[in-house]
Structure formats: C-alpha cells, structure tokens
Amino acid sequence: MVHIVIVSHADLGEALIRAAEMIVGPKEGVYAVSLQPEDCPEALAERLTAVLEPLAGQEVLVLVDLFGGTPYNVSARQIMERGVECVTGANLPMLLELLMCRDEMPASELAEMITEAGRESVKNLGPMFRKTMAANANQVSAGQ
Numbered sequence: 183m184v185h186i187v188i189v190s191h192a193d194l195g196e197a198l199i200r201a202a203e204m205i206v207g208p209k210e211g212v213y214a215v216s217l218q219p220e221d222c223p224e225a226l227a228e229r230l231t232a233v234l235e236p237l238a239g240q241e242v243l244v245l246v247d248l249f250g251g252t253p254y255n256v257s258a259r260q261i262m263e264r265g266v267e268c269v270t271g272a273n274l275p276m277l278l279e280l281l282m283c284r285d286e287m288p289a290s291e292l293a294e295m296i297t298e299a300g301r302e303s304v305k306n307l308g309p310m311f312r313k314t315m316a317a318n319a320n321q322v323s324a325g326q
Contacts, residue, residue, distance in 0.1 A: 183211055187242060187245070188245045188247075195216055202278055206281050217256075231260075244260065245270075279295060
C-alpha cells in the first residue's frame with residue numbers, strides 16, 4: 183500500500199481527506215500536514231518529518247496543494263532526502279484515484295496517473311452548457 187501525505191495551506195488537506203471519506207469511506211495510511219498562518223516553514227518541516235519518519239522504507243506519495251508555495255518547498259526537500267514521490271495541485275479527484283489504486287501500482291506510476299486525473303478533472307462548464315443549450319434550442323426549432 184502506498185501511503186498518502188497531503189501537505190497544504192490551512193486545513194485543505196484535512197478537508198480533502200474528509201471529503202474523500204464521504205465517498206469511499208475511512209482509509210488507513212492517509213495523512214494531512216498543514217501550514218497554518220502563524221507557522222514558519224521550519225514548523226511545517228518538523229510536522230512533515232514526524233509523519234514521514236515512521237514510514238521510512240515504505241512507499242509514500244506526497245500531494246501538495248500549490249506549486250512553488252511553502253508546503254511545496256518543504257516537501258521538495260523531503261523528496262530529495264527520502265525519495266518519496268510528490269505531485270502538486272492536490273484535488274479531490276486525484277485523492278480518490280489514489281485511494282482506489284494505491285494497492286495496485288507503485289508510487290511512481292500512481293504519481294503519473296493522478297497527474298493526468300487532475301488535468302482531466304478540470305472543466306470549463308460554461309462552453310459545454312452553452313453548446314448543449316444551443317443544440318437543444320435547435321432541436322426545438324426544428325421540431326416546430
């Protein structure tokens with residue numbers, strides 16, 4: 183099983199875990215490490231280390247909320263030191279894919295898969311709805 187660690191600003195990681203549990207139920211091996219407004223990067227690094235140290239020798243995939251932010255920078259150091267996988271842009275579809283597939287493939291393959299899942303989950307609904315509405319309007323006018 184690949185362990186999942188979500189590193190985020192505020193309580194986003196905890197919220198993603200709660201949302202995923204609403205859909206797939208409670209899961210083991212999922213952790214959230216949060217950067218709060220009053221925290222310094224060193225405090226976040228200490229909390230992340232406290233989560234990762236017991237997982238030494240096991241596969242870990244770190245999900246980070248924002249590329250280039252403090253959670254990313256702190257996590258990037260851990261990638262180099264511990265050899266864990268890391269993907270930025272954490273969202274609910276990515277976490278759900280991870281939870282459903284983490285027993286089936288290594289962390290490196292999961293990282294590739296969820297990167298694509300994250301891209302595919304972002305949609306601009308306005309043009310899609312306008313196209314559907316226009317098609318429906320054309321069908322109504324053609325039927326008169």
